[in-house]
Amino acid sequence: MSDGTGRTRSGAPDPGAPERIVELKGLEVHFPIRVGASDTLLRRQHGVVRAVDGIDLYLARGEVLGLVGESGSGKTTTARVVVKLTKQTGGTMLLDGQDVSELWGVKELRAYRRRVQMIFQDPYETLNPKHTIREFVSEPLLVNKIGTPAEREAKVITALEAAGLRPGADFAARYPHELSGGQRQRVVIAGALVMDPEVIVADEPVSMLDVSIRTELLRLMLDLRAERGLTYLFITHDLSLAWVIADRIAVMYLGKIMELGPADKVINDPHNPYTQALVSVSPTPTPPTAGERAQRTILVGETPDAAHIPSGCRFHPRCPYAFDRCRVEEPPLFDVGGGQSAACWLAEGGGSLPAVAPMRSGLAAGPVTELSPAATGTAAALAAGRGDAE
Numbered sequence: 001m002s003d004g005t006g007r008t009r010s011g012a013p014d015p016g017a018p019e020r021i022v023e024l025k026g027l028e029v030h031f032p033i034r035v036g037a038s039d040t041l042l043r044r045q046h047g048v049v050r051a052v053d054g055i056d057l058y059l060a061r062g063e064v065l066g067l068v069g070e071s072g073s074g075k076t077t078t079a080r081v082v083v084k085l086t087k088q089t090g091g092t093m094l095l096d097g098q099d100v101s102e103l104w105g106v107k108e109l110r111a112y113r114r115r116v117q118m119i120f121q122d123p124y125e126t127l128n129p130k131h132t133i134r135e136f137v138s139e140p141l142l143v144n145k146i147g148t149p150a151e152r153e154a155k156v157i158t159a160l161e162a163a164g165l166r167p168g169a170d171f172a173a174r175y176p177h178e179l180s181g182g183q184r185q186r187v188v189i190a191g192a193l194v195m196d197p198e199v200i201v202a203d204e205p206v207s208m209l210d211v212s213i214r215t216e217l218l219r220l221m222l223d224l225r226a227e228r229g230l231t232y233l234f235i236t237h238d239l240s241l242a243w244v245i246a247d248r249i250a251v252m253y254l255g256k257i258m259e260l261g262p263a264d265k266v267i268n269d270p271h272n273p274y275t276q277a278l279v280s281v282s283p284t285p286t287p288p289t290a291g292e293r294a295q296r297t298i299l300v301g302e303t304p305d306a307a308h309i310p311s312g313c314r315f316h317p318r319c320p321y322a323f324d325r326c327r328v329e330e331p332p333l334f335d336v337g338g339g340q341s342a343a344c345w346l347a348e349g350g351g352s353l354p355a356v357a358p359m360r361s362g363l364a365a366g367p368v369t370e371l372s373p374a375a376t377g378t379a380a381a382l383a384a385g386r387g388d389a390e
């Protein structure tokens with residue numbers, strides 16, 4: 001029986017464990033704080049920003065892992081490490097079991113990015129207004145010297161049509177200003193698909209789009225997973241979006257994973273107070289009663305910055321359950337059963353949170369692959385209410 005590490009309790013590989021296509025072990029990204037050119041020249045620093053502070057995470061082949069957190073949680077930095085746009089300062093990264101942490105040569109990076117692609121948040125910034133859609137989608141093929149001109153054209157058309165832009169030849173000839181926001185993001189998706197990747201890292205891929213278009217694009221991403229066997233790392237600040245698309249959810253706070261597990265378990269039975277607070281403030285389809293409002297956990301205070309991480313449990317200044325131990329000792333991720341783990345002293349030995357309110361979440365209950373327009377609709381309200389998009 002695996003304990004979530006992919007190994008049995010005796011340490012042998014677990015034959016029933018999911019195949020890990022990407023694995024991060026003790027990943028750290030610490031940025032030096034330098035003030036002015038002299039600090040840069042003399043390599044002097046005034047502390048570090050601990051953007052990612054030692055995380056263990058894996059992507060199982062074919063799954064959608066939702067990485068959720070507020071602005072400054074380290075989720076986008078983690079995503080950039082996975083696509084090798086940012087260099088880690090500690091820990092290792094594996095792709096299909098091979099250590100790729102130090103793979104930075106131009107040729108090696110090209111080969112890597114054929115397998116791991118990224119979809120960025122803002123299609124308006126990603127697309128060059130002077131380039132046609134054909135030029136944008138074919139660029140990675142040209143850079144990687146893939147195929148003849150005719151083969152590249154065929155791949156571009158196939159990718160555009162897979163992203164729902166039909167007829168592909170018609171869209172290929174257009175410029176970005178001729179497309180709607182949803183169509184532009186489909187072009188960005190086509191630009192990732194054209195390389196036939198195995199892993200796609202999607203950084204807030206629908207946060208710039210209208211609610212009506214979000215559901216369509218989330219459905220497209222799930223359809224592409226089914227057709228092409230894709231694996232997604234889905235980055236979002238919005239727990240309700242993660243709930244409708246992800247198989248598992250990892251909740252990040254100030255560079256650490258606070259909770260990790262199957263999406264339905266993390267939403268319906270959180271074992272970390274931070275997750276509990278995020279779930280409890282999710283909007284409801286109907287106005288909450290006074291009793292339900294009283295059960296909500298409203299976090300007090302601002303998120304500390306990653307250059308001044310609190311001692312002990314980094315969430316303790318904002319945690320309603322904090323006690324003495326929390327202020328001095330940092331909790332590891334405790335296994336709470338069912339593939340779920342939580343970094344909280346209250347979860348030690350599989351314990352639950354005290355006074356867990358039977359929250360009436362606005363997040364639709366149901367299979368995680370079943371897209372709920374109600375849930376994706378509430379996402380916009382949640383995002384607008386918090387105003388914390390990264």
Ligand code: SF4
Pocket residue numbers: 272273274313314315316319320321322323326331343344345346
């Ligand atoms: Fe709160 Fe303590 Fe748990 Fe941290 S360890 S989340 S401060 S109860």
